[in-house]
Amino acid sequence: MTQSVRQFAVTRPLYSEDLFAFQHEKIYRQQKTPLDHVKAYFTCNPKRAKSAALSLLPVIGWVRMYRIKEWLLSDIVSGVSTGLVAVLQGLAFSLLASLPPGYGLYTAFFPVIVYFFLGTSRHISVGAFPVLSLMLGAVVTQLVPDDGPPANITGFEGLTQDQQRVTVAASITFLMGVFQLAMGLLQVGFIVMYLSDTLVSGFTTAAAVHILVSQLKFVLGLVIPGHSGPLSITFAIEKIFVHIRESNIIDLVISVIIMVVVYFVKEFNERYKAKLPVPIPIEIIMTIVACGVSYGFNFKENYDVDVVGAMGTGYEAPMVPDLEVIQLTAMEAFPMAIVGFAVAFSVAKVYAIKHDYVIEGNQELIAFGASNIFGATFRSFAASTALSRTAVQESTGGKTQIAGLLSAMVAMVVTMAIGFLLEPLPKCVLGALVIVNLKGMLKQFGEVPDLWRKDKPDCVVWVVACASSIVLGLDLGLAVGLAVELLTVVFRTQFPRCSVLANIKGTEIYRDRKDYLCIYEPEGVKIFRIPSPIFFANIEFFREKLVESVGFNPLQVLRKRNKALRKIRKLLQQGELQITEKGLLHTGSTPIEELEDEGNTDDLDQPANFQDLPVQVNWNAELPGHIRVPKIDVHSIILDFSAVSFLDISALKGLRVALKEFIRVDVEVYIVACDSHIFKKLHSCKFFDSEIKTSIFFLTLHDAVLHILEKHPTLPEATSTCGKALSHGHHGIHRNGGCSLRSRESAFLN
């Protein structure tokens, strides 16, 4: 490691914050108040109105620059492919939602149309999303269980079970849309930032487990009532094992064949991605084959296989959401609104970055909100996006939401005209397809050991999010995961590593004194680094660490000094102490120890008051008459604030008390590298008074140390952990010609 050694050389005045502020005047900048922001937000002029209108209807923006020649063909190809996938996924995911399969096709149609006008993403395929469908299904089976009576809701009268379920699903979807729309209008889309990658990974892994369990009954051809609520997964697994001998062997065989074939063809697609013009659409092929075989052998009648069945043709009349259901499901609809949006937004962002356009979070919330409200009116269920479907839309060449619109048309054609072709499709085929697609999500379990090695708190978040989502259900699990995630942020700053710093000789650099052999700690000076923000949860921790590192408790010392003062006063009154030139001399004979102090203890915490005494007392010298107070070998403390990014009120109070305690036992406290915003805040919160002055603030650690060294020049031999330095005494800091400390009684240098 031989390279040119370059020099770092600085000569400048020694700066306290006060001096720096005096020499370098700040430009006055008008700070915007929250009111200003609100005003600015509601200011209206034609230009703003136009841009607001445009941002509310993004379709205007991109349709104007649509390149028909280049894009239309791609969009058509993509739209038809995506449409086929959307139909298949619509059917499959409606099973997750415990709804009749036909309504999955609704979800592939209605929300897409609204999103076409309002959405800012050009590539995502709006529609059913498995995790969301499952969350919906949990509420649906809770209100309308398979066995037992449905919830006591007036609107349910005269409806079949399936109709009741559709009513519930549509009502929750409506409420979810309202939540999303409201969040979009209130511009609070940023809250999805709280769903970190780790949390989402844990959550979706749990969702995959739930999905797997929920589809097992279709794969095995069992009739098992759905459960919901905490621990439902254990009941479901238990039921499956109890009834496993009743499995329909045909269902199982079909499922296994489909899973194996689809799995290997997908692997093949993945491996030869570069060589294949398009991936083999194995799921669609298998579905068509399964439909044909099921129809040919009449699986339904002959082997008692559960099939999709009649879906009805055409759409039903719009409905009004049921208010009673909405009241009952508000707590469940909110996490659904968040999850639905968060997934769609993160998928949309991936493609927006890839294709270099901008998506707007709050507009996306509005778009999804409106889509879900509109969809719910027509009985479609919770819409977001599915990663796999969006990948199809983009990879087959989709350029804009024209492709999305076309996929909706495909879903419409299936609903209106050719739905009957899907009637013989066994449900186990759908279940098998859902399960085989869980591979990616379940693979996330493999991330855990790596995460543990990299970052323990993040790993805890993953495990808690996943475990609680599996055990407590997805909505409650997400809340628990989120809470733990937010706690980790607090926790990371709550018990930070505090360190006592010392000087790297010949430089202005300070490092942890335990880390280096050759390091110089000026005698009587403690440099304490606070390595994190200070707030209610760690202010006490810092105070304890500070007291520990200086080696004495200032309050105890102050009290002992005040008690000693009392005794001295008493002895002076009794004439047993005489004032000599050398200080106080004990001439009396009363044993001091018997002067037990029994007075008021309140003023023991006040600064030592010498006013009525003829002399000052030097606490570090021998006191007369065997009065003992602890000796203090620290005269200055420097707090390094460079990593303190904020202070709250509790921290401010605690800091103030701590500083005063030290100042009252004549220890000087300095604060260095304080952020200017924090400095301003200390001013506005009346932090300063006659004891704590702004002159304790210095620009850098080295400024403060130089200041202290000058103020306490009669230092005894400086101590250092480095042998060499010891012989140089307190000149150590001047060695190498590095640091110099010259005092000049002159005007400022410019």
Added chain:
Amino acid sequence: MTQSVRQFAVTRPLYSEDLFAFQHEKIYRQQKTPLDHVKAYFTCNPKRAKSAALSLLPVIGWVRMYRIKEWLLSDIVSGVSTGLVAVLQGLAFSLLASLPPGYGLYTAFFPVIVYFFLGTSRHISVGAFPVLSLMLGAVVTQLVPDDGPPANITGFEGLTQDQQRVTVAASITFLMGVFQLAMGLLQVGFIVMYLSDTLVSGFTTAAAVHILVSQLKFVLGLVIPGHSGPLSITFAIEKIFVHIRESNIIDLVISVIIMVVVYFVKEFNERYKAKLPVPIPIEIIMTIVACGVSYGFNFKENYDVDVVGAMGTGYEAPMVPDLEVIQLTAMEAFPMAIVGFAVAFSVAKVYAIKHDYVIEGNQELIAFGASNIFGATFRSFAASTALSRTAVQESTGGKTQIAGLLSAMVAMVVTMAIGFLLEPLPKCVLGALVIVNLKGMLKQFGEVPDLWRKDKPDCVVWVVACASSIVLGLDLGLAVGLAVELLTVVFRTQFPRCSVLANIKGTEIYRDRKDYLCIYEPEGVKIFRIPSPIFFANIEFFREKLVESVGFNPLQVLRKRNKALRKIRKLLQQGELQITEKGLLHTGSTPIEELEDEGNTDDLDQPANFQDLPVQVNWNAELPGHIRVPKIDVHSIILDFSAVSFLDISALKGLRVALKEFIRVDVEVYIVACDSHIFKKLHSCKFFDSEIKTSIFFLTLHDAVLHILEKHPTLPEATSTCGKALSHGHHGIHRNGGCSLRSRESAFLN
């Protein structure tokens, strides 16, 4: 402001982190793993066993040093005074808990005895606490409402309403004790740190409002069923107003007299605190007077005044808590356990600091847990401490828990022998005394404007904690307040003020360039300060701000460059470009614009690949054939990490992507002032690779700037916002003889 100007002078090698680590070897320190901590915790030897036993039974410690002569008399005086207050408060607070008054006396007896042995505080008076009693009362009236049937619990059969309520109260208290004991044994007492002063203030203010409303019915002599659950307070107020004309005028008159008298005598006590030997015990006097008057005029019979009534003599047999009740109330018992302990601990801490002894949080948890479990077995209800009662115990001279034990004896005597004397006491007296003591808690409303001025997030926490506790009830409200409080910590770091720094000329100091007139920003260098920890919620924010401050999006630039490269390759293949000495020359005639790129977009994000090209392309020069790519005027970015106290995995990934994007468009990125723990973590998380090297880390901002200035010496005229500097050109940084930059091809110093 004339003072001596002192110099700050440093000359040292220019340090990158690599060079510094090479020159200053770190001492290897063994880091303790979590396993080591666990091992250390469970290590057992005779000394540890003894100290563990002593810390589990603190009574052994203080009884041995009990000074009988000095302390016993004080303890007796204090014990009797406290006992009288405890009896009165026990009666009053049992009304808050919706229990028969006699059980309040139980609470003043049983828990105190256990605390005597296990507690570490010498001054707190264990027993009923109004807020806790109210929280208990909410659950009690929920399970056993005044009107309507009680909850469907087997254990309730054959019990009167009061007995049912006592069963409920004892069972919850038992569970609360179990929670406290468990927390103490698990050593998680630190969680009370999360209850910040602000949160507790808002919460207790809300509790005062609840208490006020709950006591109004006694003051007015109304019979109104209690409510519980969210919004119960509105129902209660509504009921009171509906029935207000049925008020018992005698109750009202007694209450008003008592409130006025007690209020003014207390003011008097406060004002003449210094002169009075002891404060006038006005509450006890008024109670005795009220008892007498009520007995004399037979208020109960003559004026239908609700009195305390027969309390029974002696104690009841111990009971087993009801498991069904425990199952139903687990969610409510947990916040009670937290609140009860938090209040007692904070009160105990105040007196521990005042009298200079140590209290131990986890041992306190164990003590309160055991007290509550023991108390619940004897039908006493939730115990903590009351600030006012503890103040009496301490101010009347209590030195140790001997005083507490004596106060328990007083309560026992009342229960066993003279309880009948209290029978004629009107309940409205107790209500009036409770209300008049709310003054302090309600006064906290006055803190709000001050809090808003000082710190907006803290004020939001206060208001949310208070409002939600009033509206949703104390348990749910506390949870909401806690969640908001934790969110503020995240929020404070989520949208920090980022700033672009520049050099204060003649120094090594860098400040926000917008704040100072005379400030020097080296051309082509952006110094970006990250003023807070980086984690999942703000990494995107920082990336956006960074892109905004450098003025271009590196990914877009990279893609445009790669597209331009493709075109150049195409033109070269077509022979329309020739390589001249001056670079590439366009000789062809094809209009470049028509070469629309339709290829694969995946490799556009890779670093520009010049391998198959005969020349390097200078992106900031004119390109041949009117190919246009954005010009970049930034060659180096410095990220100031001095305030980054932690990085999580999401931040690490995001930072890595951001750095790579810049590096791939040939912008050098430097990171300075990085904490050594973060540096270590980056290493362990495999942050570094062929693109991101450790050599980008520098010790200080100035080191990095000097390095950059040397690396890019042919800088054009430096820009600055200061007129003077402009004329000095890029020598600006050398002015004042301040900073110098000398390169020496030599070995290291030393």
